[in-house]
Amino acid sequence: MHPVTLHLPVSPDAPPVADDRAVVQAAAAALDLPVDAIASVVLHRRSLDARKRRDARWVLTCTVVLTGEDGPQGPDLRAIRPKHLAKPAGDLQPIIVGMGPAGLFAALQFADYGVRCTLLERGPPVERRNYDVRDLRMKGELHSESNLCFGEGGAGTYSDGKLYSRSKSPRVREVYERLVALGLTDRILVDAHPHVGTNRLIPMAKVLREVLQEAGHTLRFDARVEDLLIKTDGARPTVVGVRLASGEELHGGPVLLATGHSARGMYGTLARHGVALERKAFAVGARIEHPQALIDKVQLDEMAGWASIGSAEYFLAQKVPAIGGTRGVYSFCMCPGGFVLPTPTRQDHLNVNGMSNSGRNSRFANAALVAEIAEGDMYLETPGDLDDDPDFGVHVAGGALLGLALQGALERRAYTLGGGGYRAPAQRLTDFVARRDHADLPARTSYRPGLTPADCGAALPSRIADALRRGATQVDRRQLRGYLSEEAVIIPVETTTSSPVRVLRDAQHESLSHAGLFPVAEGAGYAGGIVSSAIDGLNAAESVLRRSGVLIQPPAV
Numbered sequence: 001m002h003p004v005t006l007h008l009p010v011s012p013d014a015p016p017v018a019d020d021r022a023v024v025q026a027a028a029a030a031l032d033l034p035v036d037a038i039a040s041v042v043l044h045r046r047s048l049d050a051r052k053r054r055d056a057r058w059v060l061t062c063t064v065v066l067t068g069e070d071g072p073q074g075p076d077l078r079a080i081r082p083k084h085l086a087k088p089a090g091d092l093q094p095i096i097v098g099m100g101p102a103g104l105f106a107a108l109q110f111a112d113y114g115v116r117c118t119l120l121e122r123g124p125p126v127e128r129r130n131y132d133v134r135d136l137r138m139k140g141e142l143h144s145e146s147n148l149c150f151g152e153g154g155a156g157t158y159s160d161g162k163l164y165s166r167s168k169s170p171r172v173r174e175v176y177e178r179l180v181a182l183g184l185t186d187r188i189l190v191d192a193h194p195h196v197g198t199n200r201l202i203p204m205a206k207v208l209r210e211v212l213q214e215a216g217h218t219l220r221f222d223a224r225v226e227d228l229l230i231k232t233d234g235a236r237p238t239v240v241g242v243r244l245a246s247g248e249e250l251h252g253g254p255v256l257l258a259t260g261h262s263a264r265g266m267y268g269t270l271a272r273h274g275v276a277l278e279r280k281a282f283a284v285g286a287r288i289e290h291p292q293a294l295i296d297k298v299q300l301d302e303m304a305g306w307a308s309i310g311s312a313e314y315f316l317a318q319k320v321p322a323i324g325g326t327r328g329v330y331s332f333c334m335c336p337g338g339f340v341l342p343t344p345t346r347q348d349h350l351n352v353n354g355m356s357n358s359g360r361n362s363r364f365a366n367a368a369l370v371a372e373i374a375e376g377d378m379y380l381e382t383p384g385d386l387d388d389d390p391d392f393g394v395h396v397a398g399g400a401l402l403g404l405a406l407q408g409a410l411e412r413r414a415y416t417l418g419g420g421g422y423r424a425p426a427q428r429l430t431d432f433v434a435r436r437d438h439a440d441l442p443a444r445t446s447y448r449p450g451l452t453p454a455d456c457g458a459a460l461p462s463r464i465a466d467a468l469r470r471g472a473t474q475v476d477r478r479q480l481r482g483y484l485s486e487e488a489v490i491i492p493v494e495t496t497t498s499s500p501v502r503v504l505r506d507a508q509h510e511s512l513s514h515a516g517l518f519p520v521a522e523g524a525g526y527a528g529g530i531v532s533s534a535i536d537g538l539n540a541a542e543s544v545l546r547r548s549g550v551l552i553q554p555p556a557v
Contacts, residue, residue, distance in 0.1 A: 042064075043190050086552040111215035279501065294487060337359065337364070423451065
């Protein structure tokens with residue numbers, strides 16, 4: 001076997017695959033061998049290098065198998081990978097709170113070892129969740145426990161389905177292989193920036209549910225955890241179960257807390273029990289929507305519209321002047337050919353996010369433009385905006401939950417500016433930057449229930465609004481000419497780029513303050529995105545097994 005990296009010119013046709021004649025010929029040329037000496041080419045990674053637009057290239061990382069050689073081992077396409085425990089699991093009864101990527105992949109890991117657990121999700125299965133999401137987008141009716149954040153699959157179910165991760169963990173590949181086993185396209189095994197789209201994630205969630213039930217797990221929907229059951233007669237408090245909103249108590253453990261960053265009430269519960277928390281850096285801003293054709297033309301030039309490349313995307317980052325130095329302004333969660341969505345979980349609050357289907361074929365592109373929150377930004381211009389937050393009370397002032405209160409205050413502002421019914425405030429980006437009249441908007445948008453012309457600077461702290469104005473101007477000059485366009489619309493507020501709270505834990509994922517509590521993934525402040533959250537769930541489940549003495553092996557990477 002011979003590893004090679006091939007560079008092929010880009011054409012309007014579909015992306016190259018391993019058995020394309022051009023790929024085999026390029027592999028033969030790279031090894032200075034005749035074509036008939038090659039038995040097969042195994043494609044490991046495919047990326048697009050379009051830095052020189054008139055000489056764009058596909059970069060293929062391959063293994064070439066010559067005639068008479070054995071090929072490399074294929075991917076392990078099993079959702080559950082049976083293993084043996086060093087000793088029986090005994091009284092181990094894990095409770096997983098949250099059925100997003102972290103909770104679901106933790107359950108898969110327990111299933112690998114034959115350990116049955118209980119999964120609790122405050123929202124419904126995806127079939128019913130779809131109807132509730134439609135009510136929000138088409139009727140402006142929010143279901144507080146069933147929406148674009150709560151329900152089977154978590155918030156990532158209604159997203160672009162981005163699977164790219166900067167993590168170097170070998171578990172990235174493991175996550176991809178398990179997802180393919182559950183029905184996702186095998187393109188995610190080779191694409192450098194894989195994505196699958198909401199329309200593929202929804203049916204996958206149903207398959208995963210069946211797999212976990214067949215493994216013996218108990219999955220309970222409409223089961224919001226309201227409190228932790230804690231025993232205090234040991235060296236430190238120990239979590240021994242949970243209490244549901246219905247009053248039902250579930251005893252067992254340990255408890256893996258995989259609630260995501262939108263389950264804000266849980267942070268108040270943790271604070272009341274004295275669970276170790278700290279404030280964490282985060283960012284806020286707004287969605288910026290452009291016509292996809294504009295982004296394609298700017299990014300791809302003559303290649304715009306080619307089926308082999310699809311809808312163009314972008315990644316932006318700038319440093320802008322700020323009090324005492326500079327502030328980072330960057331794009332987040334770019335959704336080519338996508339939609340801007342309302343993602344509130346509380347009545348009379350509004351925050352927005354983005355999603356795409358697998359074809360990325362909407363006429364619009366959107367991404368968040370956000371600015372880093374500094375310590376001085378925690379306090380808004382209007383006194384009392386934070387301290388009266390009903391969810392956090394005394395835990396807000398000067399504490400770890402202050403960022404949550406800031407998020408809530410901004411979301412109340414956005415809802416009011418939108419005029420109710422989950423209409424979003426909006427303004428042409430050029431008018432926002434120039435502080436001009438905001439009455440005129442483009443005729444079309446992807447956002448439902450609709451846009452209301454508004455002064456979008458009023459939705460954000462003045463320092464953040466100023467940073468976004470500077471950032472958009474610099475992006476247009478330095479990175480993406482045409483970004484600051486009359487056709488671009490700013491739609492605030494984007495508040496959930498990441499959790500503003502970290503639940504402190506040790507190297508084995510257990511809470512520093514409470515035994516039996518394993519905070520994981522985005523909601524705990526340790527991951528961001530589908531793949532990194534899934535990896536955190538896998539690793540947390542292994543840590544539980546090791547802590548219980550039923551698994552003896554080195555920690556996962």
